[in-house]
Structures are given as C-alpha cells and as structure tokens.
Amino acid sequence: MTLSVSSMSFAYEKDERVLRNLNMDFSTHPVIGVVGANGCGKSTLFKLLLGLHTPTEGSVNWSQQPIDYSKKALIEHRKNVTLLFQEPDQQIFYTDVYNDIAFSLRNLGVAEHEIEQRIQRALELVDGKSFSHKPIQYLSYGQKKRVALAGSLVMDSDYLLLDEPTAGLDPNGTKQMKALIRSISDLGKNVVMSSHDINLIYDVCDYVYVMSQGEMVSQGEPQNVFLDKHFIEQVGLEQPWLVKMHQEFGMPLFRHEHEMVAGSSLIKESI
Numbered sequence: 001m002t003l004s005v006s007s008m009s010f011a012y013e014k015d016e017r018v019l020r021n022l023n024m025d026f027s028t029h030p031v032i033g034v035v036g037a038n039g040c041g042k043s044t045l046f047k048l049l050l051g052l053h054t055p056t057e058g059s060v061n062w063s064q065q066p067i068d069y070s071k072k073a074l075i076e077h078r079k080n081v082t083l084l085f086q087e088p089d090q091q092i093f094y095t096d097v098y099n100d101i102a103f104s105l106r107n108l109g110v111a112e113h114e115i116e117q118r119i120q121r122a123l124e125l126v127d128g129k130s131f132s133h134k135p136i137q138y139l140s141y142g143q144k145k146r147v148a149l150a151g152s153l154v155m156d157s158d159y160l161l162l163d164e165p166t167a168g169l170d171p172n173g174t175k176q177m178k179a180l181i182r183s184i185s186d187l188g189k190n191v192v193m194s195s196h197d198i199n200l201i202y203d204v205c206d207y208v209y210v211m212s213q214g215e216m217v218s219q220g221e222p223q224n225v226f227l228d229k230h231f232i233e234q235v236g237l238e239q240p241w242l243v244k245m246h247q248e249f250g251m252p253l254f255r256h257e258h259e260m261v262a263g264s265s266l267i268k269e270s271i
C-alpha cells in the first residue's frame, strides 16, 4: 500500500501557498524523514496526508489513487494512516489513559475485548503500563506523549506519521522513542517523521526529504543529503555530528554512533 503526494500545493489563505508542487512517495523506505526550518510546512504536509485539509492543487494518493474526501472514505483512510501530533494535548480528549486510547477504536465500532488487547499491546510498546492508571492531567509531558503515541499505535495502521516525536523529551525519552520507531518499523509499518533533531533523523531514517519554504528542495539517503554543508545551512539546518566528524576530521562516514564506537580502532589509524 503506497502513500504519496503528486504536484500538491496547499494554501490556508487564498494566494498564500504554504506547500508548493510537492512530489513525494512515502512507500519507498521503511522510515522516511521530513526536515526543514520552522514554518517550512512539515506539520501542514502531515495534516494533508491524513486528509485534514484538501490540497489546493494536486493530490494526496493512497495506492496511487487520489484520496476521496467524503466522510466515509476519510474514516477508511485514517485506518491506514495515523498521525501523532506534535503536541500531545492536540489528541488527548479524555481524563483517563484507557478511555483516551480506546477513543478512536470505539468510534470505529471495534469490540471491547479487542480494544482491551490492543491497548495492552500498545501500552507495552510505549512502556506506559506504570502510569496507565493515573489521571492524564497528572502525567508528565513525556508520559502524555506516550499516551498519545499509544492512541496512534492501537489503530494498527500501515503508515504512522510522527510530527516531532521527541520534542520536549529528555535524553532517555528520546532514546526510548528511537527504539520505539525501530520496533514499529520492524513490525512492517511505514514511519514518516519530522524532527528538528537532525542527529535523530540521520540515525533512524532510511530516506530524507528536505523542505524549504513549502518546497521540497532535496531528497535522498541521509548520508548523501547531509553532505553538502553549504546547502544544509542555507535551508536553516545543520549537519549531523557524524557527518561533521567525517568532513572536518577525516573520519569514515558512520551512520550510527555504535558503528563509530566499533570502528574506533579505524579512527585512531586515520588521525
């Protein structure tokens, strides 16, 4: 099942296009990153992929067919594509964890015993069992983020869109999220994520789209996309530290920190 956009533009206000002529295929790699400076249109793109807004031109496609914006078709589309919003409060509606996570499934008429099973599985995945009995207003930001993620995971959709999944998380929370993204991908799901944490993007994404002022200005595998320092800085980003180590200190170009640690003997030789 493929998710893509073709020749897609979008404007909130007439004549003010915030997305311009985007062509992107999100089915080519298991984990795809969308990066760009503040306001370049990442969250807007994700909302369009979910069918929350209608393109001004072009289309969002599911299995190569433009999506249908009727209420019934959108309910079906959102079984296939789920979005974790940047702010957990944007998708938490209940005061208790269980009912909040169950919300979308109940809307779809899923049987209670299956809801129970899916919630337990999702809570295990997000490591949320220890706080699942607490009222949501007492949870920390990171815990709320995990509740929101569990609410997305129970949908068991083919595509999970993660808008800034580690924003506001501490280093441990970021590490857990990174592991979680891998687990979700290992389950055969497609992950599309945005993040300002360029090191996270470099580490977990198999392919990257770079956006600037509503346009897609570069795409490719992370080790290629981030090589051009001048270009990356021009679009308001910075190079991942492993790429900097490669370019500034002549180290081999590692994709992951653990590769660098394992290759430390190689590094010593090159210094």
Ligand SMILES: Nc1ncnc2c1ncn2[C@@H]1O[C@H](COP(=O)(O)OP(=O)(O)OP(=O)(O)O)[C@@H](O)[C@H]1O
Pocket (backbone or CB within 6 Å): 012, 013, 018, 036, 037, 038, 039, 040, 041, 042, 043, 044, 045
């Ligand atoms: N509801 C809205 N009405 C009008 N303009 C909006 C609305 N939401 C976003 N915008 C504008 O659309 C542009 C893209 O915003 P968007 O939130 O998609 O960017 P982003 O890349 O996700 O930014 P950030 O990295 O800061 O989260 C911005 O210029 C923003 O001001």
